[in-house]
Amino acid sequence: MLRLSLSTFRDRWELFIGAILSVAVGVALVQASMLVLTATGKPRIPPGLSRQDEDKMREGFVGAATVMGMTAFLAMFLAVFIVSSTFAYTVAQRRRELALLRMVGGSRQQLRVLLLSESLLLGLIGAALGVPLGVVAKYAQTWLLIEIGLLPNGFTADWQPWAVVVAGVMGVGVALAGVFAASLRAAKIRPLEALRETGAASTVMTESRWLIGLAFAACTVAMVVWAQGADLIGAMMAALGISMFGAVAMSMLSPLVVPFMAWLFGIVLRGSPLAGLAQANLRDGVRRSAATAAPLIVLVSLLLGLTGTFASLAAAGGEEAKRSVNAQLVVTSTGTGADRIAKIDGVAVASIQTTVDIVVTMAEKNVHSGIVAVDPNTYARTHNLPPGVDLSGLTGNTIVTGPARHADRIPVGTVMAVDVAGQPLSLTVVSRMPETLETGDSFLIPRQTLPTAVLEKGTTETVVQVAEGYDPAVVARRIEDAGFDRVQTVSDWATTRAENAQDGNVKILTVLMGLAGLYALMAVINSVVVAGAERRREFAVARVTGLTRPQVVAAAVIESVAVAIIGLALGCLVAGAGLVGIGGATNKAVGTAVVSVPWTLLALVTLGSVFVVALTSGITAVMATREQPVSLATIRE
Template sequence: MFQMSFSTFRERWELFIGAILSVGVGVALVQASMLVLAATGEPQIPPGTSRQAEDKIREGFVAAATVMGMTAFLAMFLAVFIVSSTFSFTVAQRRRDLALLRLTGGSRTQLRALLLSESLLLGVVGSALGVPFGLIAKYAQTRLLVEIGLLPEGFTAPWALWAVVVSGIIGVCVALAGVFTASLRAAKILPLEALRETGKAAEVMTVSRWFFGLSFAFCTISMVMWAQGANLIGAMMAALGISMFGAVAMSMLSPLVVPFTAWLFGVLVPGSTLVGLAQANLRDGVRRSAATASPLIVLVALLLGLAGTFGSLSAAGGEEAKRSVNAHLVVSSTGEEAERLAGIEGVAVASRQNAVDITITTEKTQNKRVIKRNFYSGIVAVDAADYARTHTLPPARGDLAALAGNTVFTGPARNADRIAPGQVLPAEAGGQPLQLTVVGGYPETLEMGDSFLVPRQALPRQVWAGAPTETVVQVAQGQDPDAVAERIEKAGFSQVQTVSQWAIARAENAQDGNVKILTVLMGLAGLYALMAVVNSVVIAGSERRREFAVSRVTGMTQPQVVRVAVVEAIGVAVIGLVLGCVVAGAGLVGIGGAVHKAIGTTVVFIPWTLLAIVAMGSVGIVAVTSAVTAAIATKDRPVSLVTTKE
């Protein structure tokens, strides 16, 4: 069997090279993600780092570990999906060869063994290629994480043999899993049906395809409905599941859309002979069109789905911030400078929020062990009365009026820590020890929010005087906010914003961070899926030499044949784009419902710019790849190909 597998590889290498590269890139991404993930377990803190900067670095390591875990998961999903669809298409292209093998005495078991041995060989070769690719992918992922600020400069992820072994095993398992279903289907088809393209061999929507397509569609719809009432973390996870499950469902059911697309081509461009031929090719090559569209569906669903999810959360965070402030202006300054705001004409309330550099220590018991954690950032000094007048978010526990003296209020960022009122938290402010009693806490919000609120009078003046400060200004009744803003600027304050401008800026900053994370999460994975699109187009075109030759001997020129292939490929690309957008839209419906539950209004972000780039890029790449493949496939004399017996 292995000898036959080697012979098949030599003779039909163009069918396998794409699957080998798919396994190799999948192994590389998984290997790199595991190495970086393992290295983030021990934060590398540069010497001389301030306490707040150290806190930020540790949070960045946690975020990087989360991103790398998701990247490894996506890489494995893409590897299984792409290798499975690629190998299924490859087996379908070799149906006649396999039928002849059966007619010469080969059994179904031997046929399955042949295909599985080919996949084993494919997995071993692909995994071997993935090891050096993994070093490149590790460097690329590390640089991306450093560039977006999650990891510090100088971060390194040491090479480890265990990651190579684990990713290699995953690569072989992915290859075997990818061909398993295709081998079962190939063995069930009768040899004569395969030779004549009749019976089960002519079926595209098989029982298994219907079953898996409808099952994944049902799971996708269920996740969309569940996300409507879930919290935001659950909705984010559901959005990822919707993108993956929906992409699989649409890929399985895509043959149902091909005939409609062929009809639509005829309606939109009537009277064109070349388009009519492309339309006929779409109707006749449903399996080929579906296999080519599948990786594009995954690419569009994941990119647009995740971008829309992150963008919606950022926009909702800005809307929530705007609604949580009962004021007109927000002024940025130092704590000392902010003291002058209350005396400016037209200012009714000036709620100063000093981001102070102090330490608060929390303790909790876990598995009979006392775990201490120091917080240096996200601690804000406020005047409780002014804060209550300018902020509308109600506390989840306690009363803000109790925030006086040596007390502390837990912010939205610490809601999940369940720090109960009455607990005493040790603190250090300007070298002075403090004992702060917890008197209440705020609920979780869309944004991370502050960690702790402390009374300004409990802190030495030098602690908050030079601290970065945002002052929320409520304008006196009858005063024009624009006129008050102008007076504040003339008083020497350079950064004065309306609450709407301030909220929009917060949303844009959050979106910038999300875009950076999305770049790491989907950058290499997106290139991986795009490579699969190119591979599918190449396989589909390279196996149509005789079909192209028949078109040429009937009177078509080589440029005309190439144009027909390009038009057909564009139609397939449109199918993939539309179905991928349907999946991404389903994810937005889910996240929109979760946002509505959280803040009382539906906020949805549609990434139009990314959609335009993906659409034009995908169509362009598919068209160019199809043109090059068709040109190569038609370079031989057509008569020699037409008269060749298959």
């Protein structure tokens, strides 16, 4: 069997090259991700940093670790998905060849062993290529994480031999897992049915395909329903699951959609002979169309689903911040002078909130960021406090835990140790803020408790409530004339906060979108190339019946573009399901459904996918029609 597998690889290498590259890239990414992830677990913090800069750097290491973990997981998922779909289509293309093996005495068990042997070779070759590629991937990932600001300059990930072994074993496992189902299906088909292309051999929607497709579709619907009542963290995880499970479901069930789309396509381009030929090919080549559409479904569902999810969460955070403020303007300043804002004509209330550089010790953990000094009276007048929050006791040596510390469950009455410029203080917790969509502040402290020197060094946001009968725009100009450069409306301020909160998510998405785009590009090109390479006789027959070579190529391009549109439409359906779940979760959190659709990304993905598919199918069709049609029209491939 090994010798036969080697012979198959040598003679029909074009059927396996895409799966080999998928495994190689998966091995490389897993290997590189594990090396970088291990290095971020032991961060090297350079000396001389301020406490806030040190916290920011540690948060960057945590973000980088998150990215690497998601990258490794996503790489394995995409590798299994692409290898399985590619190999399933490859096995379908080789029905006659496998049937002949059965006719000359091969058993079902031997056929399964043959296919699994081929997958083992595929995995070994992919792993062998992926290990050296992983060295390049490690440097590329490190450079990218430094460029987007998650890792500091000079960061390096040491070489670990175990990462090579783990990644290689996972690569071989991915190949075997991806081919196992295809080998079982191939062994069940009777040899005569495969030779004549009748019965089970001609059925695209097999029992296993129905079962997997409907099961994953049911799970997708269940997650959409569950996300309606989940918190935002749960909804975010559900959105990721919806993107992955929905992509699998749509890929399995896509053959049901192809005939309808072919009919619709024929109506739109009625009267064109080439469009009619493309429509007929779509109806006849359902398996081929489904194999080409599958990676596009994954691409769109993951990219649009994840991007829309993070953007919706950020927009919901901005909406929540806007609703939490009972004012019209926010003034940002540094140093002293914020006290002058309350004396400006038209200002009814001015709540001064200064982020200060002090240390709060919490269960042997030092907190440096998000500590805000406020005046409790003006703060309560300019903010819509959550139910159960009372700031009347925030006087003297007291403290209130903010939304960022909600998960720590610090009880009221706890005494916190605070270091204020070298001076120790003991502050008692008098109230607790509930969790919010964005991270929020860590602690609120009375301004009167802190010395002026500490307040002068902080950044201050003054929330301004405009007096009745005054135009906020006029008051804003008066504040600017008083020497305050940055005056924003509450709406603009909330939008800016949402964009800043989205910044970290954008960095993560930059890496993940690049990964998903790379895999989808490889899979699409491979599917189109495999499909085109196996259609030489079909193209020859079309030319013999009177079509010119350019017309045959044009018909192939039209057909591929139609398949790309089908994949994009199904992917958008999955992404839309994820956004429905997020909309329900944001409605529960802030009282209104907040959904952000990434239209720009959708346009870019659509144009890019159509261009890649059209270009690849055109080049493949040109190469497949190089020979004289008469010499190919009378043979069976």
